[in-house]
Amino acid sequence: MRRGTGKPIWALGAMSGTSLDGVDAAMLLTDGIGIEAFGDSDYRVYSAEEARVLRAALGRWPGEAGVAEAQAVIEAAHEALLSRFEGAEIVGFHGQTLAHEPRGRGTHQVGDGAALAEALGLPVVWDFRSADVRLGGEGAPLAPFFHFACAKWIEAERPMAFLNLGGVGNLTWLDPRCAAPEDPRACLAFDTGPANAPLNDLMMERRGLPFDEDGTLASGGRVVDGALELFLEEGYFLKMPPKSLDRDDFSLMLDLVRELDDADAAATMTAMAAAAVMQGMEHCPSSPERLLVTGGGRKNPVMMGMLRAGLDCPVEPVEAVGLDGDMLEAQAFAYLAVRVMRGLPTSGPSTTGVRAAVGGGEVSRPQG
Numbered sequence: 001m002r003r004g005t006g007k008p009i010w011a012l013g014a015m016s017g018t019s020l021d022g023v024d025a026a027m028l029l030t031d032g033i034g035i036e037a038f039g040d041s042d043y044r045v046y047s048a049e050e051a052r053v054l055r056a057a058l059g060r061w062p063g064e065a066g067v068a069e070a071q072a073v074i075e076a077a078h079e080a081l082l083s084r085f086e087g088a089e090i091v092g093f094h095g096q097t098l099a100h101e102p103r104g105r106g107t108h109q110v111g112d113g114a115a116l117a118e119a120l121g122l123p124v125v126w127d128f129r130s131a132d133v134r135l136g137g138e139g140a141p142l143a144p145f146f147h148f149a150c151a152k153w154i155e156a157e158r159p160m161a162f163l164n165l166g167g168v169g170n171l172t173w174l175d176p177r178c179a180a181p182e183d184p185r186a187c188l189a190f191d192t193g194p195a196n197a198p199l200n201d202l203m204m205e206r207r208g209l210p211f212d213e214d215g216t217l218a219s220g221g222r223v224v225d226g227a228l229e230l231f232l233e234e235g236y237f238l239k240m241p242p243k244s245l246d247r248d249d250f251s252l253m254l255d256l257v258r259e260l261d262d263a264d265a266a267a268t269m270t271a272m273a274a275a276a277v278m279q280g281m282e283h284c285p286s287s288p289e290r291l292l293v294t295g296g297g298r299k300n301p302v303m304m305g306m307l308r309a310g311l312d313c314p315v316e317p318v319e320a321v322g323l324d325g326d327m328l329e330a331q332a333f334a335y336l337a338v339r340v341m342r343g344l345p346t347s348g349p350s351t352t353g354v355r356a357a358v359g360g361g362e363v364s365r366p367q368g
């Protein structure tokens with residue numbers, strides 16, 4: 001395995017997240033350690049039919065019904081989006097998580113990197129999570145080593161945290177004074193709990209809308225404490241990190257708000273996502289000097305307001321430091337691809353609970 005920094009290369013990363021809304025792709029110039037430059041980015045939305053196919057395959061494992069159809073959607077969408085870019089030497093392809101059960105059947109990201117390598121004529125790094133799970137890790141979250149690089153890029157000097165509010169929430173506490181992210185004192189990371197996914201499901205069920213845009217519905221509702229308390233009794237919050245979740249692990253949340261009117265249900269679910277983060281912050285080894293928020297939830301003023309009210313550090317979108325909260329995860333997989341190519345680890349005991357730092361990811365090169 002080749003270790004070391006080498007010269008920075010342009011990598012193209014792609015992520016299709018748990019919200020099932022589309023694929024993000026972004027270019028990053030990196031040597032696998034530092035960030036040299038951010039490049040172009042683009043997004044391709046899933047059509048209603050594509051989203052239906054993906055949704056139908058959630059919870060399914062290789063070979064099961066609906067998986068081949070989901071794979072075709074993922075590969076076509078990625079090929080269409082990634083072929084718009086020029087100048088990449090390597091691609092980091094996350095694929096779409098259909099199921100995630102690290103202590104059970106494993107983790108399943110659909111999308112064949114070898115086929116994508118052929119289609120794009122570029123080396124593709126993919127299947128980032130399986131090796132970590134095989135070595136006893138959670139296989140998620142994987143963005144933390146990139147969050148560490150972002151902290152170096154913004155020249156942070158004291159412990160701080162990144163929060164991703166996607167379908168699921170994940171938190172990275174990090175100490176930028178450490179030399180490398182695999183240093184056991186550098187990062188602590190885990191999934192905080194459900195973020196937007198159950199709220200989106202509620203919006204679809206009650207209003208036929210994909211999400212609560214700008215927190216409009218929640219802002220007119222009241223948080224029902226009883227439901228919030230029942231939610232916080234869930235055993236997941238007592239578990240020590242690292243720990244991770246599948247998109248629908250908290251689907252019972254919908255039952256907790258079943259009797260509430262639409263606005264109260266939305267407000268209470270928004271509060272649940274924020275409360276899960278607040279619980280998670282208790283696990284940080286020291287109080288972070290700031291919390292930088294990425295992912296779609298940073299655009300929800302009600303969720304952000306609840307976080308600001310409940311936490312004693314500044315809570316800002318990552319744009320406050322010049323990062324792009326719509327593309328951070330795509331950039332993360334560009335970064336991780338270069339790390340894999342260079343034999344550098346992509347996760348460690350304090351980010352996924354894996355036994356030792358591991359470089360997860362398979363490399364496929366075009367044969368033609």
Ligand SMILES: Nc1ncnc2c1ncn2[C@@H]1O[C@H](COP(=O)(O)OP(=O)(O)OP(=O)(O)O)[C@@H](O)[C@H]1O
Pocket residue numbers: 016017018019020021164165166167168169196197200210211212213214215294295296297299300301329
């Ligand atoms: N203006 C907005 N107001 C409220 N919520 C928003 C807004 N914009 C986006 N969101 C929420 O953010 C979600 C998308 O977030 P994001 O793209 O970070 O998710 P993802 O990458 O699919 O998820 P994950 O990180 O869990 O894989 C939307 O489904 C919606 O719930």
Ligand SMILES: CC(=O)N[C@H]1[C@@H]2OC[C@@H](O2)[C@@H](O)[C@@H]1O[C@H](C)C(=O)O
Pocket residue numbers: 017018097100107139140141142143144164166167168169170191244245329
């Ligand atoms: C198994 C899986 O795909 N997990 C996702 C999901 O979406 C958010 C959260 O749960 C995080 O653990 C992870 O994604 C990000 C990109 C990560 O690995 O850091």
